[in-house]
Amino acid sequence: MSTKKRRKVIAGNWKMNMTPTEAKELAKGVYAQVKGKKGCDVVVCVPFVDIPAVAQIVKGTIIKLGAQNVHFEEKGAYTGEISANMLKDCSVQYVIVGHSERREYFGETDETVNKRAKAALNAGLTAIICVGEKLWERECGITAEVVSRQVKLALYDIPEEQMQNVIIAYEPVWAIGTGKTATNEQADEVCGIIRSVVSEKYGKQVAKQLIVQYGGSMNAKNAEGLLAMENIDGGLIGGASLKPADFGVIVSAAQ
Numbered sequence: 628m629s630t631k632k633r634r635k636v637i638a639g640n641w642k643m644n645m646t647p648t649e650a651k652e653l654a655k656g657v658y659a660q661v662k663g664k665k666g667c668d669v670v671v672c673v674p675f676v677d678i679p680a681v682a683q684i685v686k687g688t689i690i691k692l693g694a695q696n697v698h699f700e701e702k703g704a705y706t707g708e709i710s711a712n713m714l715k716d717c718s719v720q721y722v723i724v725g726h727s728e729r730r731e732y733f734g735e736t737d738e739t740v741n742k743r744a745k746a747a748l749n750a751g752l753t754a755i756i757c758v759g760e761k762l763w764e765r766e767c768g769i770t771a772e773v774v775s776r777q778v779k780l781a782l783y784d785i786p787e788e789q790m791q792n793v794i795i796a797y798e799p800v801w802a803i804g805t806g807k808t809a810t811n812e813q814a815d816e817v818c819g820i821i822r823s824v825v826s827e828k829y830g831k832q833v834a835k836q837l838i839v840q841y842g843g844s845m846n847a848k849n850a851e852g853l854l855a856m857e858n859i860d861g862g863l864i865g866g867a868s869l870k871p872a873d874f875g876v877i878v879s880a881a882q
């Protein structure tokens with residue numbers, strides 16, 4: 628396995644924002660800001676109904692298309708759900724799995740996170756698996772324990788060959804949408820812990836190549852410092868991904 632330096636991946640998570648009409652405009656704005664920028668991968672994870680509209684705009688550009696969730700079954704009586712193959716057929720290449728908002732508001736568990744990650748990987752999608760501690764867990768001094776457990780359970784039964792399509796996003800819950808960012812050192816420390824959990828399970832080479840993103844109030848001002856850290860290979864960006872100029876600055880910081 629090559630030991631080349633890891634690429635950086637900057638992914639926007641638009642969450643439940645943008646109608647298809649608005650999404651087209653935002654995608655055009657993002658493209659205007661990131662075109663010609665090389666040296667990192669750029670992804671926009673958009674609401675399901677925006678996928679066809681955004682796919683049209685990003686086709687043939689450096690921007691890759693992502694979704695925000697995926698169901699774990701291939702098809703069947705699962706009203707309201709979307710399968711990995713449906714996403715693939717709409718040109719989606721990435722999918723966020725286990726975002727803390729899904730864990731918190733929609734009953735997502737470590738078990739369903741694992742099942743969704745497997746479904747995504749089996750369909751050939753790249754899974755951006757989110758993990759992160761809550762504020763009281765950090766205050767109790769169990770951040771490493773919580774995050775390690777989430778990573779181990781999310782990766783249960785995932786074979787080594789599929790690890791090249793796994794990205795892990797460290798998103799401390801207390802930093803999401805709050806304007807409170809982890810310090811560069813706090814973020815790097817936990818991203819390093821994630822890498823060592825992966826190393827224990829899959830070996831050093833897989834761990835060395837694993838993309839670990841930071842997410843949680845990453846913005847145009849703090850991105851450069853965070854992205855310069857040893858163990859941080861990109862960002863999962865919420866609020867700032869809705870502002871093309873800011874998102875462009877973050878992409879530049881990753882180059």
Ligand code: PGA
Nearest residue numbers: 803804843844864865866
């Ligand atoms: P934020 O969201 O950048 O708005 O904090 C990040 C995320 O939830 O992925």
